Amino acid sequence: MSKKISTIALWVLLVVALFPVQAMAVEYSISNVTIDAHVNANGSVDVTENHTYKFEGDFNGITREIIPKDGTSIQQVTATEGNRKLQVERQGHLYKVFRSGKDETITIELRYVIQQAIEKFQDGAQFYWAFFDDRNKSDFEQLAITVFPPAPAKDVDFIGYDRAYQTGNLQENGAVHFNMDAVPAGSNGEVRIVYDSDLFPGIAQQDGTIRSELTADKERLATDALVFSAKQKxxxxxxxxxxxxxxxxxxxxxxxxxxxxxxxxxQAKSKTANFYVPKQKMSIPATLYFTNSSILTPAVTAAALMELVRKKNIEQLSEEKFKLLNRQTDYAHEEKLLELLFDKTGDGEFFETTDLENYTKNELNHFSYNDSISAWRNGVIEEVHENNLHNKxxxxxxxxxxxxxxxxxxxxxxxxxxxxxxxxxxxxxxxxxxxxCFYSPLTYEGHLIREEWKQVQRAMANLHQTEWNRLTQDEKMRAYSYLLGTEEKSANQKIRSFTNAYSDAAFANFGLFYNPVLLTGLFLVANANATVSASAPDSVIGDGSVGGGGGSGAF
Missing domain, CATH: 1.10.287 (Helix Hairpins)
Structure with missing residues (x-):
């Protein structure tokens, strides 16, 4: 059951891809594992394992975790490759075999002895062992286990559990071969063989019998298999x-x-080819957020400043100096921008571009500036959400x-x-x-707003003087602010050429001085000055387990 749960969890992680997966330090696959266990009359078992690894990149060796059952022990662990003896280092139940290389396929032979591995009862003696369990972190593409008796044996009974179930075959002289084919990581697979007690004369006999227990397990597993098959169908x-x-x-x-x-x-497509500036439905910063980009760039902040000039909240006295006229704003985010410019960086009545630059050069003001910009951005986003431009x-x-x-x-x-x-x-x-569940398409009104302002942006790239002159002063200012807030990389050039072409008296009532480079650059420099970075602490992951079983790996 634990094998299946592990497989399911693996698929879920692979398909959802909810979290980043850290690559293993060593890339390898285990193409073949053969395990031969020779049971001795004294109750010990001589084990020979051959592990074939295919490495990609550099490697230092392989690992083998061998966890003994209670009452048993692992002794005399050695490793060889062909005729070459390899260094083995033990760390608890983990054995590290040192064999470095790069981009190779190697076969390592492990030998060890399991002491006191046989349990003798009145009607038989059993070898019951897990050569791997759900703590194994590696896939075996092919795994075969063969258990040999101490002498030619008859009346041999056996069973395999989990991955080993129905994989065993009785061979000549009483050997049992379990051919498990592919075994995924995290799988269990215990093998259990019962021999005649006479094969182990020197082992003390325990009370009770063992063959009836084995028979009961066979019947239980067979019943479970039938129920499983019916349920599966x-x-x-x-x-x-x-x-x-x-x-x-x-x-x-x-x-x-x-x-x-x-x-x-x-339905929202424009029915007229004539150029026009849409009616005011949202503030220019909110319109830019909705139609142009969900990132509120310094260019959008500059456009927000010019909107306050249009609305007569601010008077522009020169390219670098502004005066506060009225604190009553239409939106909360406009109030936040006024507080930043005139209360935090200015003197409460006047604000100059150098004030903002000097304010953000001081590291003690970085948190305050970022907090204000964040509050302004959140206010703009909230305004868009309040207009319900997406169908729920x-x-x-x-x-x-x-x-x-x-x-x-x-x-x-x-x-x-x-x-x-x-x-x-x-x-x-x-x-x-x-x-x-996250699908929320635009409403008719949302499509209309987006289409209208995109049309304005396209038209203003090559706008004829007569079309511009037909606009009211308010429409000219809103169109100008929108263009100012579009893409930073192209906006300055567009704005400059547009301003040079139409620098008439249309903006005289607003006291507007044309310098788009200064306006956008003002907030670019401020944001750069106040940029702070933070790094998250490294996380530490640990794991520990005890019991019989084991697994394979590499380093």
């Missing part, structure tokens, strides 16, 4: 129907959503979320029943349905 039928229906639902949602969004966008489709999203969550639950159940294709398809479909 039933689940496969109903599960396939459910997952197929969920997949069809997702495709229907995608088709409906795409068609609905396409129709809404088409709450009932539809809740339904998709419920079915997606159910699919995750059924994926786990499919995995427990070894229905891996169904599990994978269920996970993928569940992820897509859960992703649909």
């Amino acid at each position: 039933t689940t496969s039928i109903y599960g396939s129907t459910f997952v197929a229906a969920a997949g069809a639902l997702f495709l229907a949602l995608i088709a409906w959503s795409w068609n609905k969004a396409r129709q809404t966008k088409r 489709h709450l009932a539809l999203r809740a339904t998709a979320g419920f079915i997606g969550t159910a699919l995750f639950g059924t994926a786990i159940y499919f995995g427990l029943l070894d229905l891996i294709p169904l599990m994978i398809f269920s996970l993928i479909t569940g992820i897509f349905l859960l992703a649909f």
Whole structure:
């Protein structure tokens, strides 16, 4: 069961990809493992293991964890490659075999002795051992275990558990061969063989019998297998129907959503080819956030400043000096910007561009500046959210979320029943349905705002003088502020050419002095001065376990 849970967890992590996975220090695969265990009459077992590794890149050696059962011990661990003896270093139950190289396929032979490994009862003596367990962190592409008796044996009984179940075959002279094929990391696979007690004359006999227990385990596992098979078949039928229906639902949602969004966008297309500046529906910073970029750049902050000039909250006395006229603003974010410029950096009534630069040069003011800019940005974002420009489709999203969550639950159940294709398809479909929970297409009003202002931006690149002259002073200022807040890298050149072409008396009532480079650069320098970086502490992950079993690895 733990093997299946580990496999399911691995698939979930691979498909969801919710967290970054740190690559192993050594890249390798274990293509083949053969284990020969020779049982001795004195109760010890001589084990010979051959591990074939394929390395990519540099490596220093391999590891083998051998955890003995209670009452047993591991002795005389050695390692060789061909005729070459290798250094082995023990760290608790972990053995490190030193063999360095790069981009090689190697086969390492391990030898060790398990002391007191045989338990003798009235009707037989058993060897019951886990050569690997769920603590193993490596996949075995091919694994075979063969257990040999101390002498030719008859009346040999055996069983394998978990990955070893129904993989054993009785061979000549009483040897039992377990061919497990591929064994994923985190799997269990104990082997249990019962011999005639006469093969171990020197071992003290315990009370009780063992063969009846082995027979009971066989019957239990056989019954479990039948129940599992029936449950697997039933689940496969109903599960396939459910997952197929969920997949069809997702495709229907995608088709409906795409068609609905396409129709809404088409309806919002402008019906006129004439140039015009849209009516004020949101502030210019909020409009830029919604139509141009979700990153509120220094250019947007400069546009926000010019909006306050347009609204007569501020008077621009020169390129570098501004005067506060009115603190009553339409939006909370405008109030935050006034507080930053006139109260924190200015004298409460006047603000000069050099004030902001000097203020942010002082490291003691960095937190205060960043806090104000953050509050301003949050206010702009909040204004956009308050306008409800996205359809929520709450009932539809809740339904998709419920079915997606159910699919995750059924994926786990499919995995427990070894229905891996169904599990994978269920996970993928569940992820897509859960992703649909975040689907919130633009409303008609949202498409309209975005289309109108994108048209303004395109038109102003080659705007004719007569079209510009038809605009009111307020429309000219709003169009100018919007253009100022567009992409930083191209905006200054566009703004400069636009300003040179239309620097008439249209802005006289606003007291506007044209220097877009200064305005955007003002906040660029301030942001650069106040930029702070923080590094998160490294996390430490530990793991510990005790018991019989083990695993393989490399370093």
